[in-house]
Amino acid sequence: MSGTENLSPRAARLREAGHKLTNARLTVLGVLEESGGHITSSEVLDKVEAIDSSIGRASVFRTLDLLTSLSIIRPTYLNSSMTPTYVLMPDGHHHHIVCTNCNRIIEFENCGLGAIAAELEERLHVKLTGHLLEFYGICEKCS
Amino acid sequence: MSGTENLSPRAARLREAGHKLTNARLTVLGVLEESGGHITSSEVLDKVEAIDSSIGRASVFRTLDLLTSLSIIRPTYLNSSMTPTYVLMPDGHHHHIVCTNCNRIIEFENCGLGAIAAELEERLHVKLTGHLLEFYGICEKCS
DNA sequence: TTAGATGCAAATAGTTTGCATTTGT
DNA sequence: ACAAATGCAAACTATTTGCATCTAA
Numbered sequence: 001m002s003g004t005e006n007l008s009p010r011a012a013r014l015r016e017a018g019h020k021l022t023n024a025r026l027t028v029l030g031v032l033e034e035s036g037g038h039i040t041s042s043e044v045l046d047k048v049e050a051i052d053s054s055i056g057r058a059s060v061f062r063t064l065d066l067l068t069s070l071s072i073i074r075p076t077y078l079n080s081s082m083t084p085t086y087v088l089m090p091d092g093h094h095h096h097i098v099c100t101n102c103n104r105i106i107e108f109e110n111c112g113l114g115a116i117a118a119e120l121e122e123r124l125h126v127k128l129t130g131h132l133l134e135f136y137g138i139c140e141k142c143s
Numbered sequence: 144m145s146g147t148e149n150l151s152p153r154a155a156r157l158r159e160a161g162h163k164l165t166n167a168r169l170t171v172l173g174v175l176e177e178s179g180g181h182i183t184s185s186e187v188l189d190k191v192e193a194i195d196s197s198i199g200r201a202s203v204f205r206t207l208d209l210l211t212s213l214s215i216i217r218p219t220y221l222n223s224s225m226t227p228t229y230v231l232m233p234d235g236h237h238h239h240i241v242c243t244n245c246n247r248i249i250e251f252e253n254c255g256l257g258a259i260a261a262e263l264e265e266r267l268h269v270k271l272t273g274h275l276l277e278f279y280g281i282c283e284k285c286s
Numbered sequence: 287t288t289a290g291a292t293g294c295a296a297a298t299a300g301t302t303t304g305c306a307t308t309t310g311t
Numbered sequence: 312a313c314a315a316a317t318g319c320a321a322a323c324t325a326t327t328t329g330c331a332t333c334t335a336a
Contacts, residue, residue, distance in 0.1 A: 020310050022316060041300080056318040061301060071243055071279050077218040077227060082326060083300070084220060097269055100214055106267060112259060117278065124249060126240055128280035135260065136214045137271035163335050165291060184325080199293040204326060225301065226325070 008033065010072050017070055024059040025066075027051055032073060037088045038105060040079065044086070071130045079103055092130035099139035106139060151176065153215050160213055167202040168209075170195055175216060180231045181248065183222065187229070214273045222246055235273035242282035249282060 007015070010029055015021055031047045032039060041064065048055050064086060067073045071092065075084035078098060087094050093113070097106040117128050150158070153172055158164055174190045175182060184207060191203050207229060210216045214235065218227035221241060230237050236256070240249040260271050 020315060022310070024317070045300095054318080056320095057300095058302070058319080059317060062316080069243060074279070075220045077220075097263065097267070097271070099269075100212055100272065106269065108263060108267070113276075116255060120240065120251060120278065121280075124240070124251070125283040125286075126242075126249065126278075126280050127286055128240070128278050129243070130280075131276065131278040133256075133274065133276045134217075135263065135269075135271050135274040136217070137264075137269050137273075140268040143268075143270055163290065165335070167292070188325095197293080199295095200325095201294080201327070202292060205291080 010067075013070060013072065014066075019066065023052070024048075024055045025063050027055060028060055028063040029067070032067070032086065032088060035088070037090075037094070037107075038078065038085055040083045040085050041075075042083055074130075074132050076132065076134070078105060087132065089130050089132070093132065095133040095135075097135040097137060097139070099142055100136050101138055101142040104139050104141075153210075156213060156215065157209075162209065166195070167191075167198045168206050170198060171203055171206040172210070175210070175229065175231060178231070180233075180237070180250075181221065181228055183226045183228050184218075185226050217273075217275050219275065219277070221248060230275065232273050232275070236275065238276040238278075240278040240280060240282070242285055243279050244281055244285040247282050247284075 007021075008029065010033070011021055011026060014025065014029075019025070027048055028044060031044055031051070035043070041061070044064065045057060045060055048060050064073070064075075068075060068086075071089060073086045073088055074094070075086055078085040093111065095108055095111045097108065098104075099106070111133050113131060113133065117131065120126065121128055150164075151172065153176070154164055154169060157168065157172075162168070170191055171187060174187055174194070178186070184204070187207065188200060188203055191198050207216070207218075211218060214232060216229045216231055217237070218229055221228040236254065238251055238254045240251065241247075242249070254276050256274060256276065260274065263269065264271055
């Protein structure tokens with residue numbers, strides 16, 4: 001391979017942070033990006049296996065950890081339990097509503113948290129890179 | 144035991160939701176309440192074991208699931224990985240900042256999400272019972 | 287009294303490790 | 312060239328299950 005061409009923005013971030021763009025990493029990233037924003041670790045494992053069965057489980061987990069440390073994805077508990085669901089953080093943030101009865105996820109845009117983030121950065125001397133906002137409640141069908 | 148006296152508000156919610164107030168449940172609840180708001184499942188397991196070793200692991204997990212379904216607590220990924228950290232949702236909500244470098248947690252009050260919640264309830268026909276807001280970034284010491 | 291909850295111990299599932307080998311840059 | 316990353320398979324850890332027994336209401 002030659003240069004810097006054709007990199008997805010997330011792949012570019014990986015490289016900029018000093019990590020190699022390996023086949024395992026790019027495959028995991030591709031699976032995440034095609035997921036629509038919510039995918040469990042075992043779904044990632046299955047899809048990666050289907051695409052290239054030579055990629056080992058350990059590398060998938062290592063990649064998920066790496067992407068998490070870069071705030072490209074974030075693990076959260078959405079289904080029953082045990083396995084994390086990874087959420088893509090497209091512009092550094094993600095929001096949804098979880099029905100605590102049927103586990104349905106309702107996405108929404110626009111959380112209006114920019115002002116709060118700015119205030120926290122100044123008051124607490126932190127540099128914020130993203131956020132995840134989850135509301136819990138009962139969806140229309142369950143009420 | 145006789146009646147309805149001396150129940151913590153959370154225990155009362157359990158009973159109101161139609162669940163029995165058993166020794167295992169009250170012990171787990173006590174451990175959570177003494178935790179200061181953040182505690183991993185294995186810490187809960189250890190503390191419950193120390194208080195009453197006759198309580199089985201399975202009941203601890205069953206209680207954590209039950210409390211989660213009632214939005215009394217919420218599992219989230221805060222440390223390295225694998226084990227969830229349960230967060231108490233005192234007034235139905237909880238907020239913090241996670242340093243993505245050192246994993247330090249910085250708590251803050253006041254998220255100003257009441258208005259957003261009300262708007263979502265009306266627009267999406269849901270009944271919201273709580274929320275969790277996590278910011279990710281770099282803390283003062285790590286920058 | 288009795289549906290609901292428990293404790294046990296075994297089974298399952300999910301994740302991590304160590305290390306020799308391979309690969310991006 | 313060489314530090315970084317990989318794949319493997321075994322080890323580990325965390326959680327769940329089935330069921331006979333117990334208990335809160």
